[in-house]
Amino acid sequence: MQDNVENPVLNSPTVSSVIKPMGHYPLPIVRGEGVRFWDDEGTEYLDAVSGEWVVNLGYRHPRVIAAIKEQLDKIEYVTPVFENEQRTKLAEKVLSHAPKNMRSVLFALSGADAVEGAMHLAMRATGGTEFVSLYGAFHGTTFSTLALSYSYPKMLEGSKEGLDRYLTRQTRVPNYNCYRCPFDLKPGSCDLMCARFMETAIKHQPDAKVAGVIIELFQSNGGMLPMPEGYIETVRDICTRNGVALIADEVQTAFGRCGDFFASNVVGIEPDLIVMGKAFGAGQPLSGVVAGEGFTSLRGWEAGFTLMSTPAVCAGSIAMMEVMEEEDLGNHSRVLGAHFMERLNEMKERYSIIGDVRGLGLMIGVELVKDRETKEPADELTGFVWRDALQEQRLLLGKTGPVFGDFGNVIKFKPAVNTTMVEADEMLDRFERSLAAGQAYHDRQN
Ligand SMILES: Cc1ncc(COP(=O)(O)O)c(C=O)c1O
Missing domain, CATH: 3.40.640.10 (Type I PLP-dependent aspartate aminotransferase-like (Major domain))
Incomplete structure (x- = not known):
């Protein structure tokens, strides 16, 4: 029999009651409301991906x-x-x-x-x-x-x-x-x-x-x-x-x-x-x-x-x-999506690790690269930004995995479609702080 050798969490006897999916992250989430959720210690998180692009009206509408x-x-x-x-x-x-x-x-x-x-x-x-x-x-x-x-x-x-x-x-x-x-x-x-x-x-x-x-x-x-x-x-x-x-x-x-x-x-x-x-x-x-x-x-x-x-x-x-x-949320998604794109494109001007920003409404991806000319994918750096956002900024982002496509270097934003402009800016502000940390990490290595 072959256990999951990649992920020790899956092999731990204390959590063996559930077979967990790949990419499992041990964060116990116990409550949610709107674009926010809380862990079992009461820490609040901002959710820029509506769970797994599931709660389109936020949690517990x-x-x-x-x-x-x-x-x-x-x-x-x-x-x-x-x-x-x-x-x-x-x-x-x-x-x-x-x-x-x-x-x-x-x-x-x-x-x-x-x-x-x-x-x-x-x-x-x-x-x-x-x-x-x-x-x-x-x-x-x-x-x-x-x-x-x-x-x-x-x-x-x-x-x-x-x-x-x-x-x-x-x-x-x-x-x-x-x-x-x-x-x-x-x-x-x-x-x-x-x-x-x-x-x-x-x-x-x-x-x-x-x-x-x-x-x-x-x-x-x-x-x-x-x-x-x-x-x-x-x-x-x-x-x-x-x-x-x-x-x-x-x-x-x-x-x-x-x-x-x-x-x-x-x-x-x-x-x-x-x-x-x-x-x-x-x-x-x-x-x-x-x-x-x-x-x-x-x-x-x-x-x-x-x-x-x-x-x-x-x-x-x-x-x-x-x-x-x-609430005409289709239209709202278009307007809010345009705002995300504008601010993310502004960030692209300030942070060289952004290779490309792409979106349709509130389906948005930010591709991170080691070098804009060669477009070399920055998988490890993307993981750094994703983790920094979650652990330091208490912001949940999405991220492509190299297992699904060719690379794991795209950050995903797919917030609830009724996210307000103020909440969107809060997500973007927190993201920018993690991006800045990612840029500094990249600059240190190069
Ligand atoms: C585009 C697309 N199709 C199908 C699926 C499968 O959906 P489910 O996980 O609910 O079976 C997914 C899941 O991520 C998906 O992204």
Whole structure:
């Protein structure tokens, strides 16, 4: 038997009651409110990433909590084969904000099983069996979503043998990444090679037909990357002409994060299937797929889960969406996102360790480099800044891990979409202090 030799915390007998995920950090969090949480000693932290980009209205939003409690007082569970009023109401609410071609919602529990639901729907609609995903993509840790994820050989290092028979064959193609173009081309003169290459990948499948292309509309784990202009339109066209489903993985980008309920609306695209997760349940386990015209059929009980869309979870999600509507939080996300970008770009002028700042609404990445000319990734320095923020500034930031994409040198900001301007400035002020510490650390070493 092989214990986790990398992380001694996992081997400690005192904490062995839970198998902890990679990247575990021993901070006992006991209470949260808005953009703040507290540890078991009463220390307050400011959260610039809404948990794990999950509590989009912050912790314990009163409307969400009240809706869940009210529903729990009526009934806590309805079998998925009966009608469930909250589930119907939630599906209608989702569809009212989804692109025009969307017709139905398939519910699930986590992002990964929803991706698999979208794969089923795509296979049924197209008759294909293969999927194309991008370099740097992350779609989950079930067997088939691991296979779609760029990270899986690294994530499973040392334990891949034996899993191979469960991991379906998938095709990975170069991603969009204008800062580090996989084709070594320059924006403006590249003629969107990354998008056009998709057609080659779809057509050159000698023994099987492609059912779907799956794309994050802002690639997160791969490095916080926005799509270049024209990219998704080109891919949409390629998918339509080849009878292949375009699946937008909006597990991270939906529910106000990018400036609208769905990032699909922000970039003006009608995918065939949209995958939802993370913020969808407002802190509770809920995910799903929004299925477009012609993509709504499954066979039998192909993608269903006993605990999907329970009434109280749906009630919390509906309350979250009502607050988003009433407070026009999509727009707020755009305005606040612009403020973040402005201040971060100002910091870029003052701190040479910032190589690039990228964002769409409140989905923001800051890439740290050792040298702006060579763009050498500053993984260790990024870890230093992330830790300094948490330990010295009491600010929780996100960070890419080298296990998920190619590098671990991007700091992530994904605060609650109802963060106020004052709270945003507090996050940015604290970040700047850690960045200054990081710059001094870098200067000392060079
Ligand atoms: C883009 C994307 N898709 C899918 C998933 C899988 O979601 P879950 O962890 O809820 O299964 C994730 C999780 O990080 C994700 O970022």
